[in-house]
Amino acid sequence: MFEWEKLGRIYCPYDFENRSDWMFEFAQAPCTLIFDDFVRVYFGCRPKRDANGQYVTYSAYADLNKTNLFKIERFSNKPVLKLGNFGCFDEFGTYPLSVIRRDNEVWGYYAGWTRCISVPFNVGIGLAISKNNGETFEKLGEGPVIPYSLYEPFTISGPKIRKFGDVFYLFYVAGNQWVVVNGKPEISHKIRVAYSKDGINWNKLNKDLIPDRWGENESQASPDVFFANGIYHMFFCGWVPSSFRVTKNRQIGYAFSKDLNNWTRDDSKVGITTSASGWDSEMVAYPHVFEIEKTIYLLYIGNEVGRYGFGLAKLNGNL
C-alpha cells in the first residue's frame, strides 16, 4: 500500500472573506502547472446560485509558494476561461481544466457544461490555448474538441491531458447511463482514453478502462495518470449513484498499467481515505498527482465535492 501522509488543507473559500464573487463557493478538481518559483493550481469555483437556484462554474487558479505549498501567493483576478456563448456546449460551466505546456503555450482541456430538460446537464470537452503562461485561455473554437459520439452518447467530462513519447493522451470520463434514483437522473460515467498526435484530432479507444468496484453503475471521475518507476499509475475517484446522496461518500481508487490501454485496478494500494473527522471526513475525491524536487504530492478535495476546498498529501516511499 502507498503511504500518503495528509498534510492538511491548502485552500478553503470561506477563509477568504474578500474573495471575488465569481469564486465565492467551492474549489474543485485541482490540477497543477509548475513554474520555476511557484506552483499554479487551477480549480473549479462558483458564484452564488442565481435567482433560479442554478450554479455556473468557472476555472480559477491559486499560485502556491514552491517551498511552502500552504502559502498562497496570489489568486487569478478573473476566470481563466470565459463561459460559452448562447447555445454553446460550455454556456454554463468551464471546469475542470487540465493543462500541458507546448513550446511557449499552455494548452488547456476543459469540460463545458450545458443544461438540458430531461437530465440536468450535458458535457463536452473543449480546448483553449494560453499565450500568457496560463493566466488566461482562448478557445480554439466555440464547439467541443471531444464531443459525444456513437459509443459515448453523453457527458464527456473530466479531462486529464498527458504526453508520453510523441503521443498525447487524454484521459476523461464518458457517460454510459443516466440512472434514475428516487425519480431523479444521476449520471454514471466511466474512465476512457483518447489519443492524438496534434492535440486537436483525437481517436477514442471507446473502451471502459477501469472495472467497477464500489458498486453497480458506479460513477468514476478524475483519471489522473502519473508515470513512475516504469509503470503508469492512475489515481481516480468515484461514487455510487444509487446511494451517494445519502452516504455523501466519494473515495479515491487506484489502477496501474504498463501500456496505457490495459489497466489493473487495485484499490488496496491506494493508501488514502476519508478522515475520522474534519473537512475530508466524507469525501476524498478528484486526485491530482504531481512532483516537486523528487517529492510526490497528491492534491484532492474533501466534503461536499470541494465546497470546503482542497488539501495536500505527500507520498512517503515510492509509487
Added chain:
Amino acid sequence: MKWKKLGKIFDPTKHVWKENFMGYAQSPQAIVFDDFVRIYFSIRNQDNIGTFISHIQFVDFNKNLKTIINISNHEVVRPGNLGCFDEHGIFPINVLRYNDIILGYTNGWSRRISVSVETAIGIVISKDLGFTFERLGDGPILSATTNEPFLVGDPFVKVIDGIFHMWYIFGIGWKKHSDSAQPDRIYKISHAISYNGIEWNKEEGKQIINDKLNEDECQALPTVIYFKNKYHMFFCYRSAFDFRKNKDNAYRLGYAYSNDIKNWTRDDSQVGIDVSKDGWDSDMLCYPHVFELNRKIYLLYNGNEFGKYGFGLAVLEM
C-alpha cells in the same frame, strides 16, 4: 428546369394511428422497391409535458405514386434513451440502400434550457427491408465540434464512386429578432465524407451554398441527384425571423449545381417550383427530397405549416 405539381399525396390526419399522433408528415424520403415505393416521414405526438416529439413512420405507394398500399403504424425506430442526443425525436431520417441493408441517417433532437434544442446526426440500420431500424450506438456520428458549435443535422447521404458523401447543416448562431423574442437559430449547408458511412470527416464550418437573402438566411435539408452530367442540389431556405406566420419570410426551395461534387453554384432561378396561388402549398415549400423512378425524376416536399397536413409530389419535365 420545370416541375409539374402532382398535388398532395399523403395527409397524416386522414389516417387512424395506433399512437396518439396529432399530424405532421415531415421530410418525406423515398426508397424504391421492386413493386412499391416506401416513403418515410416524421410524424408528431406530444410528450407528458406537452412538447412535440417526432417519430418515424412510412407509407408504401404503388409505383404509380397514387395508390397507398400500406402504412407502417408500428414502431419503426424506438425513441432515444434518457439524456441521449435523439431523446426528443427524430426528424428527418435519410434512408439509402447499402449492400443488403438499409442505412438510416437520423437528425436527433434533445431539448435544452437556454436555447430550445440541440441536434446531432445518428445512424440506424435496417435488416428487414426498412420495416424497422436499430441504432448502431446510443450516441451521434456527427455532432457539434470546434468550428460547428451546435445544431448539426439534416443529413443526406449518397455513395459516389465508393465514397460516402453527406450534405448536412450546422448552426452558426442563435439570434433574437427583438429583446422579447425567443432566440431563433441560423444554419447553413455543409459537406462531409466517409469511407465506411460511420466515421466522418466534416469540412468544419465551411458553408458550401451561398446566401441569397442575407447572412442570416437559414438553409436546410439538402437533397442531391445526378443527371445530365451534373450534380443537382435542392434544399429549402428562409428568413431567420418571422418565418412561421409570414409567408414572405417562410421556406422556399433553392437550387445549386456542381460538376465536381465540391464546388456548388447557387442558381435559384432554375429551381422550377414555387408556392401555389392557393391550397396546401401556397405559403411555404420545404423539406425537398428528389428521387428517380421509371426514368422520371420526382420531388417530394412539404407545404404550409411545415408539413402538418402532409406532403406532395412533383415530377420534373425534362
